[in-house]
Amino acid sequence: MAEADQTRLLALIEMPALLVEADKVTFANRAALALLGAHIVGENVRIALRAPDAVALIMRPDGGHARITGVSVPGSIWEMACHVLDGGARLVTLQDMSIQVSVARAHADFVANASHELRTPLAAIIGYVETLSDEKAGEDRQTRERFLGIIRREARRVQSLVEDLMSLSRIEAVKHEAPTDPVDIVALAREVAGEFGETSSVEVTSDAAQAIVGGDRSQLAQAIRNLVDNALKYGRPGGKVAISIEASATGWLLLQVTDDGEGIAPEHLPRLTERFYRADASRSRSLGGTGLGLAIVKHIIERHRGRFDVSSRLGQGTTASITLPLSGDQL
Amino acid sequence: MVTSSTPQFQSEIGQLRGLIAEMGGLAEVAITDAIDALVRHDEDLAHTVVAGDAKLDALEAEVDRLAVRIIALRAPMADDLRDVIAALKISGVIERIGDYAKNIAKRVGEIDDRRKFEPLTLIPVMAGIAQSMVRDVLNAYGARDATLAIEVINRDEKVDNFYDSIFRNLVAHMMENPSTISTAAQLLFVARNLERIGDHATNVAEMVYFAATGLYYSERGNPGGLEKVI
Structure with a gap:
C-alpha cells in the first residue's frame, strides 16, 4: 500500500x-x-x-x-x-480497557463484599446455636432468651440482605427496558407513608393533586420506602420526616424526602449509592441496615430515566431527591 | 521554533527528548510502585523498585553523553541550545526523583505491617498530588507547554501544606502511642521524600518553562528580565 x-x-x-x-x-x-x-x-x-x-x-x-x-x-x-x-x-x-477492567473488578468486589456481609451474621448464628446446644448454657432460661434473641435478629438480617440482593439483581435484569405503566406518585407516596403507621410522623405535601409518571409501581414504591426508612432510622429520634412533591411545569417531577437528623459528612456523600458503603458502619448494622438501600434506589431511578441525589448539612438533616420525567399526557 | 539545523541534528535532539521522557516514565512507575508496596506492605515490589533505579542511572548517563556530544559536535544555538541544557538539568532532577522513590521503597521493610495504622492512609493522598505533578510536568515537557508548567509550580504549595499536616498528625500520633514511634518516624521520612518529589517536579517545571520561553521562571513578569537569556 x-x-x-x-x-x-x-x-x-x-x-x-x-x-x-x-x-x-x-x-x-x-x-x-x-x-x-x-x-x-x-x-x-x-x-x-x-x-x-x-x-x-x-x-x-x-x-x-x-x-x-x-x-x-x-x-x-x-x-x-x-x-x-x-x-x-x-x-x-x-x-x-479501563471499563472492562473496572467492571471485572467491581464484580469481584461485589461478590467479595456480599459474601462478607452474609458470613458475618451466619457466623453469629452458628456460634450461638452451638452455645445453646451446650446443656449448661441452654438450660438457663435468661441466657437462652438472650441468645435466641440474637439468633433471631441475625437471621432477620440475613433474610433482608438476601431480599435486597434479589431486588438488586431483578432491577439489574430489566434495567434496559424503560417501564411505561402510568403511576401516580402523589397517591403512591401517601400509600408508602401510610405503611409506616400512625406512630411515626411522615408528612406528605404536594403542589399537584396527582403526578403521573411512566413507571414500575412496585419498584417506585420500594424506592420511596427505602428513602423514608432511612430518614426514620437516621433522623432525630421522634423527629419529623417530610415527603414533598413538586410537579412543576418543566415536565419533571421532584420528590424529596427530608429528615432533621444529624446529617451526613460531605466526604461520604459521593459514595452513598455504592453497594455496601456505609457512612457509619456500626450504626447501620445495629439498625439492621444491609448497605444496599440507596444502591437499590439509584438503580430503580436510573431505570426510570430519572436522577437521584442526596444533599446534607451536618447538624441540620439530610434531603434525598428523586427527579423523574412526567408522563407526556400530564402536560 | 528557531532552529537552523539539519535533519540529522533534529533527530539527535528528538533522541535526547525521548530519553528524558523515558526517564520520566520510569520515575512515575517507581513512585506508584513504591507507594503501592508501602500501603500493601509488599516487600517484593519494594525490591523491584530499588533494583529498577539502576536503569534510571544508566539513562541519565546516556543523556549526559548525548548532550555533551551534541554540544561538542553541533554547537547548537538558540532554541536548540536551550533544549540541550534543559535536558541535561532535567535528567539530573528526574534521577533524584527516582532516588526518592527508591528511598520510600527501602523503608517498606522497616515499617510494621499494620494496614489500619491511621497516618498511613494520609500518605497515598499526598503521593497522589506529588505523582500528578510529576505526570503533568512530563506532559508539559513533551508538549513544550509553559502554561501547564506554571500550573505545576503553583501546585507545589499543596504538597507543602499536606506535608505540614502529616508532620503534625504523625507527631501527635507518636505522643499518644509511643509503641508506634519507629513506624511513625519511618512515615515521616516517606512524607519528607514525597515533599521533595514535589519540589523536584517544580524544578523540572521551571526548566520546561525556560526551554519553552527562553526566560527564567523567577524573572517572569520582571521588566528587566524579559530579554531572552540565550
Whole structure:
C-alpha cells in the first residue's frame, strides 16, 4: 500500500493509531492526537508514550502487545499493539480497557463484599446455636432468651440482605427496558407513608393533586420506602420526616424526602449509592441496615430515566431527591 | 521554533527528548510502585523498585553523553541550545526523583505491617498530588507547554501544606502511642521524600518553562528580565 493510502486509512479509524519510523512519530490520527496531545507528530515516540512497558514494546524488533496504564488519566488501562509494516515503519494502536477492567473488578468486589456481609451474621448464628446446644448454657432460661434473641435478629438480617440482593439483581435484569405503566406518585407516596403507621410522623405535601409518571409501581414504591426508612432510622429520634412533591411545569417531577437528623459528612456523600458503603458502619448494622438501600434506589431511578441525589448539612438533616420525567399526557 | 539545523541534528535532539521522557516514565512507575508496596506492605515490589533505579542511572548517563556530544559536535544555538541544557538539568532532577522513590521503597521493610495504622492512609493522598505533578510536568515537557508548567509550580504549595499536616498528625500520633514511634518516624521520612518529589517536579517545571520561553521562571513578569537569556 502506498504511504498516502496508509495514512488516509488510519485517519478513518476511530481508535488512536500512530505510525512510527526510526523512533519518530510520522503520523497520528485524530483520536491519537486527542489522546496524546497535538504536539506528538515529529517527536520521538517516547514523548508520546513514555510508560516503560510501552517503550519496551516499541523497541522490540518484532512488535507485539502490552498493557499500559495511565495514558489518558491516572489509573486508566490501555491495550497497546505494535505491528511492524513492510518497509520497517511501525503501526501503534491503543485500546481503552479501563471499563472492562473496572467492571471485572467491581464484580469481584461485589461478590467479595456480599459474601462478607452474609458470613458475618451466619457466623453469629452458628456460634450461638452451638452455645445453646451446650446443656449448661441452654438450660438457663435468661441466657437462652438472650441468645435466641440474637439468633433471631441475625437471621432477620440475613433474610433482608438476601431480599435486597434479589431486588438488586431483578432491577439489574430489566434495567434496559424503560417501564411505561402510568403511576401516580402523589397517591403512591401517601400509600408508602401510610405503611409506616400512625406512630411515626411522615408528612406528605404536594403542589399537584396527582403526578403521573411512566413507571414500575412496585419498584417506585420500594424506592420511596427505602428513602423514608432511612430518614426514620437516621433522623432525630421522634423527629419529623417530610415527603414533598413538586410537579412543576418543566415536565419533571421532584420528590424529596427530608429528615432533621444529624446529617451526613460531605466526604461520604459521593459514595452513598455504592453497594455496601456505609457512612457509619456500626450504626447501620445495629439498625439492621444491609448497605444496599440507596444502591437499590439509584438503580430503580436510573431505570426510570430519572436522577437521584442526596444533599446534607451536618447538624441540620439530610434531603434525598428523586427527579423523574412526567408522563407526556400530564402536560 | 528557531532552529537552523539539519535533519540529522533534529533527530539527535528528538533522541535526547525521548530519553528524558523515558526517564520520566520510569520515575512515575517507581513512585506508584513504591507507594503501592508501602500501603500493601509488599516487600517484593519494594525490591523491584530499588533494583529498577539502576536503569534510571544508566539513562541519565546516556543523556549526559548525548548532550555533551551534541554540544561538542553541533554547537547548537538558540532554541536548540536551550533544549540541550534543559535536558541535561532535567535528567539530573528526574534521577533524584527516582532516588526518592527508591528511598520510600527501602523503608517498606522497616515499617510494621499494620494496614489500619491511621497516618498511613494520609500518605497515598499526598503521593497522589506529588505523582500528578510529576505526570503533568512530563506532559508539559513533551508538549513544550509553559502554561501547564506554571500550573505545576503553583501546585507545589499543596504538597507543602499536606506535608505540614502529616508532620503534625504523625507527631501527635507518636505522643499518644509511643509503641508506634519507629513506624511513625519511618512515615515521616516517606512524607519528607514525597515533599521533595514535589519540589523536584517544580524544578523540572521551571526548566520546561525556560526551554519553552527562553526566560527564567523567577524573572517572569520582571521588566528587566524579559530579554531572552540565550
